[in-house]
Amino acid sequence: MSPLAASPATTVEPLVTVAARGLSRRYGAAVAVEPLDLELRRGEVLGLLGPNGAGKSTTLRMLTGNLAPSAGEIRICGIDLLAAPRAAKRHLGYCPETPPLYRELTVDEYLDFCARLHRVPSGRVHAAREQAKARCGLADMGRRLIAQLSKGYQQRVGIAQAIVHEPDVIILDEPTVGLDPHQMREIRVLIRELGTAHSVILSSHILSEVEAVCDRVLILHRGRVVFADRIEALKHFRAGHALLVSFTRPPAVEALAALPGIVAVEPLETGLFRVRLMPDAGAPQAIARAAVEGDWGLTRLCPEHTTLEEVFVELTRDVTGTKP
Numbered sequence: 001m002s003p004l005a006a007s008p009a010t011t012v013e014p015l016v017t018v019a020a021r022g023l024s025r026r027y028g029a030a031v032a033v034e035p036l037d038l039e040l041r042r043g044e045v046l047g048l049l050g051p052n053g054a055g056k057s058t059t060l061r062m063l064t065g066n067l068a069p070s071a072g073e074i075r076i077c078g079i080d081l082l083a084a085p086r087a088a089k090r091h092l093g094y095c096p097e098t099p100p101l102y103r104e105l106t107v108d109e110y111l112d113f114c115a116r117l118h119r120v121p122s123g124r125v126h127a128a129r130e131q132a133k134a135r136c137g138l139a140d141m142g143r144r145l146i147a148q149l150s151k152g153y154q155q156r157v158g159i160a161q162a163i164v165h166e167p168d169v170i171i172l173d174e175p176t177v178g179l180d181p182h183q184m185r186e187i188r189v190l191i192r193e194l195g196t197a198h199s200v201i202l203s204s205h206i207l208s209e210v211e212a213v214c215d216r217v218l219i220l221h222r223g224r225v226v227f228a229d230r231i232e233a234l235k236h237f238r239a240g241h242a243l244l245v246s247f248t249r250p251p252a253v254e255a256l257a258a259l260p261g262i263v264a265v266e267p268l269e270t271g272l273f274r275v276r277l278m279p280d281a282g283a284p285q286a287i288a289r290a291a292v293e294g295d296w297g298l299t300r301l302c303p304e305h306t307t308l309e310e311v312f313v314e315l316t317r318d319v320t321g322t323k324p
């Protein structure tokens with residue numbers, strides 16, 4: 001039996017909703033996605049993170065049955081996507097980077113059309129559409145022409161068409177691209193909410209977005225998985241082993257450097273220092289204690305977070321060459 005085959009006991013509501021093994025894609029001689037394994041469980045939000053050209057869209061298009069893999073297998077709720085695409089796709093909702101909207105239709109007309117495409121029984125189309133609208137904050141938008149909606153609302157319609165048939169798995173390609181910060185926040189809240197009852201995979205090149213929304217993260221870089229773990233592990237990785245510390249009455253650098261667990265102290269500007277630490281050696285506590293005893297006026301003591309660029313540099317030190 002294939003390692004991905006669903007066990008008979010879990011065919012009704014399988015815990016694993018997406019399972020991919022050895023999934024890869026070439027375009028001619030160029031490898032867009034090197035073989036990757038991926039598993040998603042019910043109630044999880046998985047973030048696919050990576051810079052432009054990393055292979056995120058290619059991966060999502062393979063997972064949604066819109067692009068044939070060069071190799072590998074994909075199971076959606078235990079159903080082989082390549083062998084039984086129609087059955088597998090019933091469990092999938094997909095919103096590509098540019099949502100497939102018919103701008104000349106109203107929101108209601110469009111969502112009814114999508115519900116029928118997804119084979120929602122005709123007696124349930126109305127209820128399915130109203131529910132999808134309510135979940136996406138579109139309850140009052142039914143009669144509006146899609147062309148006249150703002151970009152944020154059009155994005156909501158794109159997500160509504162992906163959930164109108166209540167799929168187990170929702171796949172969203174860069175769902176917040178082009179939105180203003182307010183709209184971004186609303187869409188992220190919606191995704192988090194969808195992730196409680198469904199499984200969600202989203203792609204992004206925004207580190208903070210993935211940290212805010214996802215339970216797990218898979219980082220792609222030039223088609224290769226360079227990090228796959230829970231979001232806490234990424235946060236820990238990002239926090240590294242440095243603190244930013246500032247004082248209104250700063251001590252001498254030597255006084256700071258002499259505290260236990262401190263490897264190096266780098267003055268950055270007046271009263272602000274970058275302090276490199278030995279992990280788990282109690283340095284933050286020692287700094288706080290010394291600051292109180294020495295009346296240094298401690299105003300900041302926080303981990304120094306690395307940026308997305310620094311994360312990639314760190315994770316891909318051995319990767320060379322560029323992709324357009």
Ligand SMILES: Nc1ncnc2c1ncn2[C@@H]1O[C@H](COP(=O)(O)OP(=O)(O)OP(=O)(O)O)[C@@H](O)[C@H]1O
Binds near residue numbers: 056
């Ligand atoms: N149809 C195609 N023919 C040839 N090469 C392609 C094709 N589609 C994508 N590629 C290449 O495959 C690689 C991965 O592209 P992909 O669009 O999956 O990346 P991405 O991470 O989604 O990037 P972005 O964030 O820019 O959307 C890139 O090098 C891209 O140029």
